[in-house]
Amino acid sequence: xxxxxxxxxxxxxxxxxxxxxxxxxxxxxxxxxxxxxxxxxxxxxxxxxxxxxxxxxxxxxxxxxxxxxxxxxxxxxxxxxxxxxxxxxxxxxxxxxxxxxxxxxxxxxxxxxxxxxxxxxxxxxxxxxxxxxxxxxxxxxxxxxxxxxxxxxxxxxxxxxxxxxxxxxxxxxxxxxxxxxxxxxxxxxxxxxxxxxxxxxxxxxxxxxxxxxxxxxxxxxxxxxxxxxxxxxxxxxxxxxxxxxxxxxxxxxxxxxxxxxxxxxxxxxxxxxxxxxxxxxxxxxxxxxxxxxxxxxxxxxxxxxxxxxxxxxxxxxxxxxxxxxxxxxxxxxxxxxxxxxxxxxxxxxxxxxxxxxxxxxxxxxxxxxxxxxxxxxxxxxxxxxxxxxxxxxxxxxxxxxxxxxxxxxxxxxxxx
Amino acid sequence: xxxxxxxxxxxxxxxxxxxxxxxxxxxxxxxxxxxxxxxxxxxxxxxxxxxxxxxxxxxxxxxxxxxxxxxxxxxxxxxxxxxxxxxxxxxxxxxxxxxxxxxxxxxxxxxxxxxxxxxxxxxxxxxxxxxxxxxxxxxxxxxxxxxxxxxxxxxxxxxxxxxxxxxxxxxxxxxxxxxxxxxxxxxxxxxxxxxxxxxxxxxxxxxxxxxxxxxxxxxxxxxxxxxxxxxxxxxxxxxxxxxxxxxxxxxxxxxxxxxxxxxxxxxxxxxxxxxxxxxxxxxxxxxxxxxxxxxxxxxxxxxxxxxxxxxxxxxxxxxxxxxxxxxxxxxxxxxxxxxxxxxxxxxxxxxxxxxxxxxxxxxxxxxxxxxxxxxxxxxxxxxxxxxxxxxxxxxxxxxxxxxxxxxxxxxxxxxx
Numbered sequence: 001x002x003x004x005x006x007x008x009x010x011x012x013x014x015x016x017x018x019x020x021x022x023x024x025x026x027x028x029x030x031x032x033x034x035x036x037x038x039x040x041x042x043x044x045x046x047x048x049x050x051x052x053x054x055x056x057x058x059x060x061x062x063x064x065x066x067x068x069x070x071x072x073x074x075x076x077x078x079x080x081x082x083x084x085x086x087x088x089x090x091x092x093x094x095x096x097x098x099x100x101x102x103x104x105x106x107x108x109x110x111x112x113x114x115x116x117x118x119x120x121x122x123x124x125x126x127x128x129x130x131x132x133x134x135x136x137x138x139x140x141x142x143x144x145x146x147x148x149x150x151x152x153x154x155x156x157x158x159x160x161x162x163x164x165x166x167x168x169x170x171x172x173x174x175x176x177x178x179x180x181x182x183x184x185x186x187x188x189x190x191x192x193x194x195x196x197x198x199x200x201x202x203x204x205x206x207x208x209x210x211x212x213x214x215x216x217x218x219x220x221x222x223x224x225x226x227x228x229x230x231x232x233x234x235x236x237x238x239x240x241x242x243x244x245x246x247x248x249x250x251x252x253x254x255x256x257x258x259x260x261x262x263x264x265x266x267x268x269x270x271x272x273x274x275x276x277x278x279x280x281x282x283x284x285x286x287x288x289x290x291x292x293x294x295x296x297x298x299x300x301x302x303x304x305x306x307x308x309x310x311x312x313x314x315x316x317x318x319x320x321x322x323x324x325x326x327x328x329x330x331x332x333x334x335x336x337x338x339x340x341x342x343x344x345x346x347x348x349x350x351x352x353x354x355x356x357x358x359x360x361x362x363x364x365x366x367x368x369x370x371x372x373x374x375x376x377x378x379x380x381x382x383x384x385x386x387x388x389x390x391x392x393x394x395x396x397x398x399x400x401x402x403x404x405x406x407x408x409x410x411x412x413x414x415x416x
Numbered sequence: 417x418x419x420x421x422x423x424x425x426x427x428x429x430x431x432x433x434x435x436x437x438x439x440x441x442x443x444x445x446x447x448x449x450x451x452x453x454x455x456x457x458x459x460x461x462x463x464x465x466x467x468x469x470x471x472x473x474x475x476x477x478x479x480x481x482x483x484x485x486x487x488x489x490x491x492x493x494x495x496x497x498x499x500x501x502x503x504x505x506x507x508x509x510x511x512x513x514x515x516x517x518x519x520x521x522x523x524x525x526x527x528x529x530x531x532x533x534x535x536x537x538x539x540x541x542x543x544x545x546x547x548x549x550x551x552x553x554x555x556x557x558x559x560x561x562x563x564x565x566x567x568x569x570x571x572x573x574x575x576x577x578x579x580x581x582x583x584x585x586x587x588x589x590x591x592x593x594x595x596x597x598x599x600x601x602x603x604x605x606x607x608x609x610x611x612x613x614x615x616x617x618x619x620x621x622x623x624x625x626x627x628x629x630x631x632x633x634x635x636x637x638x639x640x641x642x643x644x645x646x647x648x649x650x651x652x653x654x655x656x657x658x659x660x661x662x663x664x665x666x667x668x669x670x671x672x673x674x675x676x677x678x679x680x681x682x683x684x685x686x687x688x689x690x691x692x693x694x695x696x697x698x699x700x701x702x703x704x705x706x707x708x709x710x711x712x713x714x715x716x717x718x719x720x721x722x723x724x725x726x727x728x729x730x731x732x733x734x735x736x737x738x739x740x741x742x743x744x745x746x747x748x749x750x751x752x753x754x755x756x757x758x759x760x761x762x763x764x765x766x767x768x769x770x771x772x773x774x775x776x777x778x779x780x781x782x783x784x785x786x787x788x789x790x791x792x793x794x795x796x797x798x799x800x801x802x803x804x805x806x807x808x809x810x811x812x813x814x815x816x817x818x819x820x821x822x823x824x825x826x827x828x829x830x831x832x
Contacts, residue, residue, distance in 0.1 A: 066605075070765075115700060115701050116700075119648075119650045119700055121633075121649075123646060123650065124646070189632040189633065193633075193762050193773070197648075197700075197771060200697075200771070204697070208769035209765045209770060210765070210769075212771065213764060214763075214764070227540065229606075230536060230538075230540070234535045234536020280613065284531060284613075284617045285620075287529045288532050299536055344537075344606065346628070346630050347630075347763065348591075348629060353489075353624035353626075354625060355616070355625065
């Protein structure tokens with residue numbers, strides 16, 4: 001696919017759609033459209049986030065409003081097939097984040113009877129800030145029987161060691177873990193869904209979808225330019241999140257440094273995901289006073305309890321001992337900080353008259369053993385909010401550094 | 417709740433958030449915010465759709481991009497409790513569609529220890545084009561045993577008669593039907609989810625959530641001002657949909673007229689919903705030629721097969737006999753037309769490595785017996801697309817006319 005020499009325009013002509021087809025697609029909504037360029041070079045269009053860089057996009061990128069997250073099982077035993085897929089994915093990701101198709105529509109190397117190399121539902125839509133971020137799970141290195149699946153077991157970072165059991169966790173293995181993950185964030189869910197679907201399509205026979213999660217209404221800001229959004233408890237959350245504009249803090253808490261572990265992860269970051277159902281019907285029956293004491297913030301302003309404005313520094317020691325803000329605050333966790341970029345979800349209802357809704361928690365960090373794990377243990381043990389939460393899943397992934405330009409690919413530092 | 421005499425500003429002050437809290441909320445993103453007004457009068461803010469009118473909003477309203485749809489079971493046997501709920505819902509819907517809270521945050525009639533009368537997650541968000549549209553299901557009039565539940569059985573419209581079985585349907589009763597439904601459409605999913613959640617909260621003890629569905633990427637246009645979007649098969653769909661700018665066609669095909677049935681439905685419309693899973697992985701392996709023959713359109717331009725532009729009138733008799741466009745075209749169905757405003761959905765994956773994705777079909781019409789039923793029978797029997805579809809659910813609801821101003825409420829024409 002990445003070797004195709006047929007331009008998108010020529011491919012469509014071969015498939016009989018003709019020039020009117022291209023014009024029709026290009027006319028939609030006045031927006032810059034996918035594949036408007038006459039060759040295969042990704043041309044970043046309005047709203048595109050750069051795909052290449054020292055770090056992967058989608059981590060400190062100002063959090064987009066929609067998420068489609070996928071975890072894959074690798075179903076091949078062939079290292080070369082896996083590497084080829086990672087190269088094909090990289091090429092498709094570069095195209096899609098630039099607002100183009102995943103590949104040719106209508107012809108592969110000039111064969112019009114082949115299935116299209118893009119599924120088409122994002123035709124006419126702008127890039128919408130799409131980012132695609134890949135991660136490698138512990139099981140990619142060694143399977144449950146301890147076998148080195150792809151000759152990379154020696155490169156498995158100690159930071160990918162099994163997470164401890166957290167008090168109260170009764171998790172669903174079917175929506176936990178995974179050999180690979182891709183986080184798609186965009187300002188249009190159709191664009192995020194299109195991206196994951198096309199990566200799954202390209203991966204057919206090499207990977208299989210293990211679980212996916214759709215999310216909306218980012219629950220954290222990753223830039224000072226963004227207002228702090230509200231979670232499904234109706235509270236501002238993540239006010240003290242790590243932010244794009246704090247490069248020294250990012251170096252200390254977010255990006256893996258040389259010497260932290262295996263060299264291939266330098267410039268990368270570790271990702272923890274958790275699906276946390278929120279029992280909103282019970283929460284909604286508790287009083288405002290109780291809600292605010294549990295969170296440790298005022299609901300209206302987002303100010304820490306006892307303060308007047310959202311960004312006032314909380315007096316941590318003065319907050320209720322079991323309040324959420326106190327328990328997850330760096331002062332209560334030996335300075336540990338996370339970059340959070342989770343999303344709200346609603347998966348319908350639960351058959352008992354309640355919404356199946358909550359938070360898909362996403363956190364990036366330099367070392368989960370020193371960051372997510374102690375913070376989560378503190379919260380699992382003491383947080384009054386647990387009464388309203390039901391943890392459903394967990395995932396841990398090593399997200400490699402960013403790709404540079406030509407010839408580089410997702411996972412090159414790991415596989416070469 | 418609708419009788420509250422405490423203004424939102426006073427309520428927040430009572431609850432101890434104070435003026436800084438209001439200012440904090442009002443500052444978010446520069447947008448007009450919920451409840452910025454100092455009294456209980458809904459003040460339509462930027463992006464608000466009028467709630468009152470001869471017809472309900474959310475039908476011909478230019479289709480917003482996101483959906484949260486809910487069906488409720490009524491759990492009370494008390495007619496007066498149901499009517500009170502409909503009045504409370506109407507007041508909350510008027511507030512929320514105007515960009516305000518569902519009710520007071522922090523105090524009910526000045527009691528700060530009560531649970532908040534709004535869940536808070538939409539604080540700071542603009543109205544986002546929210547519409548809320550109510551419908552009454554056949555079982556509201558008479559239950560499965562034939563009992564007249566609320567003294568309205570004599571008013572049950574013949575157009576709500578049981579739908580026939582459609583060939584190929586193996587439906588899930590748990591996500592079908594319902595006594596009541598509310599369709600929330602908005603340009604921000606957080607706003608649509610907030611609205612349904614608050615209606616469910618207000619209805620506690622009177623109704624219970626039966627099923628809900630989240631959707632994105634409207635799959636139809638209901639106005640000539642909108643570009644035709646694409647469904648998850650990657651095709652433009654609903655090009656020939658009924659549109660806001662066609663009042664004579666709407667009178668003929670969409671709005672119930674005096675004499676059509678019981679008088680209380682005059683100015684209303686009948687709603688059919690269907691969750692249709694699309695087996696996208698199989699579809700994605702079929703050639704472009706085959707896909708276009710099945711749909712009856714070109715994928716790139718959306719033009720009918722053999723034509724060059726999307727809005728070219730198809731030569732229906734020249735299309736493949738089993739093509740989708742031909743089978744659902746008014747010419748093939750004695751002139752029957754529908755107003756469609758469905759949404760794409762992704763509910764995660766199915767545990768077999770495939771996305772659980774498809775179309776949540778929504779169609780409004782003057783009489784389903786003459787419109788949805790014959791079109792669906794034609795499609796169920798002959799459409800080649802069925803190979804890639806799995807119908808999951810069905811719902812049928814009578815949506816009453818719109819409410820006027822003060823004192824009117826959802827269902828007044830039915831219950832008085």
